[in-house]
Amino acid sequence: MIRKGFQFRLQPTREQEQQFRQYCGSVRWVWNRMLAERSEAYKETGKSPSAYRQIKQLPVLKQVEETAWLNTVQSQVLQDAVLDLDDAFKRFFSKQNGYPRFKNKHGRKQSFSYPQGVKAESGRVWLPKIGWVKFRQSREIQGVIKRATIRHRASGWHVSLLCEIEIEIPDPVEISTKNSVGIDLGSIDLVTLSDGRKVSNTRHYRSTERKLARAQRSLSRKLKGSKNRYKQKQKVARLHEHVANCRKDDLHKLSSQLIRENQAVFVEDLNVLGIAKRMGKSVGDAGWSKLIRQLEYKAAWQGKTVLKIGRYFPSSKTCSYCGYKHSDLALSERSWLCPSCSAFLDRDVNAAINIHKEGLKLVAAGYTETINACGQRIRHSPSAALVEVRISRL
Numbered sequence: 001m002i003r004k005g006f007q008f009r010l011q012p013t014r015e016q017e018q019q020f021r022q023y024c025g026s027v028r029w030v031w032n033r034m035l036a037e038r039s040e041a042y043k044e045t046g047k048s049p050s051a052y053r054q055i056k057q058l059p060v061l062k063q064v065e066e067t068a069w070l071n072t073v074q075s076q077v078l079q080d081a082v083l084d085l086d087d088a089f090k091r092f093f094s095k096q097n098g099y100p101r102f103k104n105k106h107g108r109k110q111s112f113s114y115p116q117g118v119k120a121e122s123g124r125v126w127l128p129k130i131g132w133v134k135f136r137q138s139r140e141i142q143g144v145i146k147r148a149t150i151r152h153r154a155s156g157w158h159v160s161l162l163c164e165i166e167i168e169i170p171d172p173v174e175i176s177t178k179n180s181v182g183i184d185l186g187s188i189d190l191v192t193l194s195d196g197r198k199v200s201n202t203r204h205y206r207s208t209e210r211k212l213a214r215a216q217r218s219l220s221r222k223l224k225g226s227k228n229r230y231k232q233k234q235k236v237a238r239l240h241e242h243v244a245n246c247r248k249d250d251l252h253k254l255s256s257q258l259i260r261e262n263q264a265v266f267v268e269d270l271n272v273l274g275i276a277k278r279m280g281k282s283v284g285d286a287g288w289s290k291l292i293r294q295l296e297y298k299a300a301w302q303g304k305t306v307l308k309i310g311r312y313f314p315s316s317k318t319c320s321y322c323g324y325k326h327s328d329l330a331l332s333e334r335s336w337l338c339p340s341c342s343a344f345l346d347r348d349v350n351a352a353i354n355i356h357k358e359g360l361k362l363v364a365a366g367y368t369e370t371i372n373a374c375g376q377r378i379r380h381s382p383s384a385a386l387v388e389v390r391i392s393r394l
């Protein structure tokens, strides 16, 4: 059983759009109210009420005259908002995120979710208490819908359906030099492969980015509060969305290709922002972690392997031919001549080759069996480099 998301653009009627707005507003209201309550209770008693207790309040609120309008919204959608807040608190307590914030009407994330009850058939989706909503079906929906989220974006309303699909995972093939690849993550080139291929960070949407820059300049010249400014603002938002979509699309194509072509993919461990910074990489690029996440789940679906290579491994500074360590290699040096064997090395390709070699070494050291076991984490430290092997099975 795997979980896969499908996203579509909705084509709601005016009435439905109105309902969507109302749903978003109600979810926001519930979130803000429960957040305020938790914050106050925490200040007073050092404890905050559980999600269960907060959910039990919802029917009570529906009885009260001022908040009786909550009745127009499907109850599970409201309960989901409470659970969502609870998740935000859990992430806060485990130091993954900051303290949950209040949401406002103009925030970027206007959405609501159904934890169940949603069904879809050709070109339309059933949302409880709202009814059938048309959508542009750009691909086939597989499996059983487990959850649906309706979101407002610059280009309109979208639905994402999280589906559970039963698949048969093929037996893994033995990993060799030929059917595996090492990946170096970069900021100029998103990835460099050990076979010398480079994938640029902004391939197809340079022109859109230029358009975006122009639109933004134009926006800054528009009078505040004017209708033209509002229109221009929407234009900018749509372009932003377009660029984000292109990026996402590119990442999916890349991860699919890498997994299709290879039985094993070796990549640096990204769990280490500080170290990546020291390596002179712009850590702000969220593309990396997304790419690795995609590689991992796609590999899991196909019985393939993604191995993360340890954090202190000096992949750019080691000559991939003779092993010479160029310890004072400057970050600005994109290529270097090995003083020991006279090889001329492209910094990123060299790093990718080293990552490939390191990955193969791990596989040869008997990691194949453990890689195929489910969900285990193994730590190992050969040659003083901390190597973390994460098993990529869901």
Ligand SMILES: [Zn+2]
Pocket: 319, 320, 321, 322, 323, 324, 338, 339, 340, 341, 342, 343
């Ligand atoms: Zn060398």
